[in-house]
Amino acid sequence: MANSLNRQQRQPNPRDGVGPQTCPLAIGPLTLADLKDVMELESVSFPSPWTLATYHSELTRNSRSRYLKVWPVAAAGATRAAAGLVAQGGFMLFGAEMHVVTLAVLPAWRGRSIGEWLLLALLALGRKEGTHTATLEVRASNEIAQRLYRRAGFASVGYRRRYYPDKEDARILALEDLHKSRVWQPLQERFALLSAMMERGVEAPG
């Protein structure tokens, strides 16, 4: 479960009992061991969630796929708390294009810039792999996600009519010239700032 930190390993925190608890977050590759948590995250985040079989195949058979997760760390110096997943996202590589296929944050952890941090981590990884352009589809009604993508520099480049199983339109967004420092530098600076913030800790859900 996402907020059941291992209490035996948890170190005393001087802030304990004094206002909201903060929780440092880490980011790294998604693995097969995470898939149970991914299913929970999918079911509360998307009207048409991907199946376990799809994720299993993505992680084991699709050499173009890259997935990252965000998880809570128990305390400074601890590696991985048995605390499950806070967020996950992924993309597929097609030559110099990365196509972001999923991005989701557990509802209780939203509004803390975790989605933005994860998106920038995906872009950083894509850029290392030679990406020039990042693309994605987003539901026309999903204004929160569209704001997040626009803040990172994505712009609308088209529509896919009745794209989703419930027939909602998709908006196609693209971020061009990711390999150019003019585009990447401000994103890199924001990523560094958010990484430092997440390492210090965000407010844990009550």
Ligand SMILES: CC(C)(COP(=O)(O)OP(=O)(O)OC[C@H]1O[C@@H](n2cnc3c(N)ncnc32)[C@H](O)[C@@H]1OP(=O)(O)O)[C@@H](O)C(=O)NCCC(=O)NCCS
């Ligand atoms: C889209 C999503 C990944 C954003 O994650 P997040 O960690 O909440 O993102 P951020 O905190 O970086 O930004 C979220 C925005 O919601 C606002 N917000 C504030 N409180 C919030 C809350 N309690 N819950 C949700 N959003 C909140 C933030 O201020 C921010 O708005 P802004 O852009 O005007 O500043 C998340 O809402 C989600 O998982 N949604 C469901 C899945 C989805 O739609 N994925 C995108 C598919 S294309």
